[in-house]
Amino acid sequence: MAIQILSAQVVDQIAAGEVVERPAHLVKELVENAIDAGATELEIDLDQGGRRVQIRDNGHGIAKDELKLALERHATSKISTSEDLYSLHSFGFRGEALASIAAVSRLTLISRTADEKPFQIKSEFGNKSDVRAASGEIGTTLIIEELFSNVPARLKFLKTDSAELGQIKNTLKAMALSHPDVAFRVRTAGSLLFYWPKCSDLKARAKQILEVDELYECEQQIGSTKVRIIFAPPHKVAQSSRQMWLFVQKRWVQDRTISAAVLDSFRGTLMHGEYPIVVTDIEMDPEDVDVNIHPTKSQVKFRNSSDIFRAVIHTLRPALEKAPWVANLVRNDGVVENFSLQSLQPEPVAYSFEAPEFNKIQYQSKSMVHEQKAEYQSVSANVDSSRGQPTVSVNSPQSTSSANVHVGGHWSRLQVLGQAHLTYILTQSDRSLILVDQHAAHERVAFEKLMAAFRGGEVDVQNFLLPLTIPLPADQVDGLLLLQKDLEKLGLLIESMGPETLVVNAAPSILSEKAIAKAIELLAKEVSENGGSLAFDRVVSDIVATLACHSVIRAGQALSLSEMQSLLVEMDQYSFSSFCPHGRPVFVEYPFDRIEKEFGRTL
Ligand code: ADP
Numbered sequence: 001m002a003i004q005i006l007s008a009q010v011v012d013q014i015a016a017g018e019v020v021e022r023p024a025h026l027v028k029e030l031v032e033n034a035i036d037a038g039a040t041e042l043e044i045d046l047d048q049g050g051r052r053v054q055i056r057d058n059g060h061g062i063a064k065d066e067l068k069l070a071l072e073r074h075a076t077s078k079i080s081t082s083e084d085l086y087s088l089h090s091f092g093f094r095g096e097a098l099a100s101i102a103a104v105s106r107l108t109l110i111s112r113t114a115d116e117k118p119f120q121i122k123s124e125f126g127n128k129s130d131v132r133a134a135s136g137e138i139g140t141t142l143i144i145e146e147l148f149s150n151v152p153a154r155l156k157f158l159k160t161d162s163a164e165l166g167q168i169k170n171t172l173k174a175m176a177l178s179h180p181d182v183a184f185r186v187r188t189a190g191s192l193l194f195y196w197p198k199c200s201d202l203k204a205r206a207k208q209i210l211e212v213d214e215l216y217e218c219e220q221q222i223g224s225t226k227v228r229i230i231f232a233p234p235h236k237v238a239q240s241s242r243q244m245w246l247f248v249q250k251r252w253v254q255d256r257t258i259s260a261a262v263l264d265s266f267r268g269t270l271m272h273g274e275y276p277i278v279v280t281d282i283e284m285d286p287e288d289v290d291v292n293i294h295p296t297k298s299q300v301k302f303r304n305s306s307d308i309f310r311a312v313i314h315t316l317r318p319a320l321e322k323a324p325w326v327a328n329l330v331r332n333d334g335v336v337e338n339f340s341l342q343s344l345q346p347e348p349v350a351y352s353f354e355a356p357e358f359n360k361i362q363y364q365s366k367s368m369v370h371e372q373k374a375e376y377q378s379v380s381a382n383v384d385s386s387r388g389q390p391t392v393s394v395n396s397p398q399s400t401s402s403a404n405v406h407v408g409g410h411w412s413r414l415q416v417l418g419q420a421h422l423t424y425i426l427t428q429s430d431r432s433l434i435l436v437d438q439h440a441a442h443e444r445v446a447f448e449k450l451m452a453a454f455r456g457g458e459v460d461v462q463n464f465l466l467p468l469t470i471p472l473p474a475d476q477v478d479g480l481l482l483l484q485k486d487l488e489k490l491g492l493l494i495e496s497m498g499p500e501t502l503v504v505n506a507a508p509s510i511l512s513e514k515a516i517a518k519a520i521e522l523l524a525k526e527v528s529e530n531g532g533s534l535a536f537d538r539v540v541s542d543i544v545a546t547l548a549c550h551s552v553i554r555a556g557q558a559l560s561l562s563e564m565q566s567l568l569v570e571m572d573q574y575s576f577s578s579f580c581p582h583g584r585p586v587f588v589e590y591p592f593d594r595i596e597k598e599f600g601r602t603l
């Protein structure tokens with residue numbers, strides 16, 4: 001074939017492939033146009049998985065003279081010079097969407113401005129009609145039918161109607177999240193799918209859309225960058241990253257920098273395969289971000305992405321560390337009263353199991369570590385013999401009330417009722433019965449202590465008289481030696497003794513030897529799998545988590561009342577105390593109203 005210039009129609013069809021690959025993209029373009037036109041109310045009808053779409057808006061409309069132009073390629077009212085690209089305040093600017101859609105569908109555009117009567121124009125797969133009189137209110141209605149009928153290749157590429165509809169729903173949720181001040185009414189096959197009335201703010205909109213009641217908000221302005229994040233508590237998670245909604249300049253984006261920062265902030269609160277439910281809304285100087293790098297505008301390029309990374313972490317992490325959902329455990333005034341549960345017990349039930357005396361353990365004491373280690377060893381000896389014993393121990397209310405003197409923190413305000421299954425600290429607030437996983441809780445405390453010590457460069461270190469030797473594959477020994485200096489900061493002094501032996505000369509005294517060996521082995525594996533180039537700072541919390549996990553109270557260990565109480569007190573001293581470093585929850589809560597329902601006391 002000889003070289004020839006393609007006809008406008010073919011060009012439009014090719015462009016349509018880029019801009020509207022699937023119905024969801026079409027919906028996005030049309031909603032963006034409506035929002036650009038200042039609409040505050042949208043009515044959207046979807047059929048056939050989005051191959052038929054009707055969208056009505058109350059925006060400013062299109063003048064009669066411009067209706068034809070609106071369907072032309074590179075025809076836009078939003079920019080006129082390339083400089084305008086750097087100070088965009090609209091979604092659209094490419095002038096491509098309507099032309100592209102018109103090329104691959106039967107399109108009807110009806111519009112009315114404030115000063116004119118309504119008019120309409122039609123396009124049948126690119127063939128445009130004349131402009132005619134129509135009827136309608138101020139605003140614009142677009143009807144798209146038979147999408148892709150003239151491009152069978154693209155039709156084949158579409159998924160099932162319900163899959164396409166699923167994508168459209170996601171797109172609409174994103175559009176609505178980025179525009180709380182716009183009302184959305186969405187129908188599919190004639191029945192109402194979504195109705196999101198106008199809201200005052202992002203949090204209210206997020207409640208409408210994410211179907212999570214408990215949401216928290218944080219916000220920070222760093223330079224000209226404003227970060228606002230709405231998040232669900234880490235015990236309400238998603239199984240995929242799809243509930244991480246990211247917006248830059250009100251555009252829904254897929255962005256690695258932001259999602260990495262969000263995930264990093266949630267570090268230590270999520271289990272493997274869990275993802276947070278968050279809405280991240282970033283507004284910045286238009287000069288600092290390029291939105292014109294992708295045909296569907298789903299990606300942006302930051303002038304300085306590490307600034308964005310830091311801005312997100314500095315906004316979200318402290319908010320998560322405050323663990324506001326923990327505050328919800330006890331009533332705001334912190335008074336725990338109404339011990340109705342106990343009043344149901346005629347007599348304090350006697351200990352069904354004699355807790356060994358470990359009153360010497362002072363969780364708060366900084367110098368706890370030495371003795372503690374010895375004691376934990378003796379504890380584990382006890383544990384085995386205690387298995388198979390009755391597993392619930394209940395303390396008398398009298399004995400607990402005096403222990404309940406701490407009013408500062410959320411955890412210490414809880415009233416300890418006893419230990420269940422040698423694993424859970426049974427507590428109550430005025431609202432709920434709360435079970436605290438003793439292992440997970442202590443693990444979190446140990447984790448935070450080690451992290452604090454690490455950050456402050458002052459780990460309580462114990463020098464071994466006889467160095468601990470750990471046999472390891474040669475490459476792992478080499479890998480760990482690369483981290484020698486960093487490990488030193490953690491209180492781990494290592495060196496090699498021959499190619500396949502690592503020697504530990506000193507270690508944080510909080511750790512038992514067994515725990516050290518285990519942690520070193522895990523770390524060695526990690527280093528050999530991820531290479532020696534890994535940034536130590538990024539793995540340090542994993543290492544500390546591993547260290548912490550192997551150094552603390554186990555499940556199956558009997559605790560005295562004061563030990564349980566001190567553990568709760570200590571949890572208050574560290575932020576973030578509601579998840580163990582591996583992301584397991586530290587507590588579960590059974591609200592009394594739920595319990596009352598189950599007993600048939602209330603409906
Ligand atoms: P872009 O949005 O990039 O400018 P489009 O092809 O999406 O390009 O739209 C072309 C033009 O049509 C827009 O610049 C705008 O002037 C007009 N337009 C499209 N949709 C609407 C609408 N819903 N209300 C008012 N004007 C609209």
Ligand code: MG
Nearest residue numbers: 029033092097
């Ligand atoms: Mg547009």
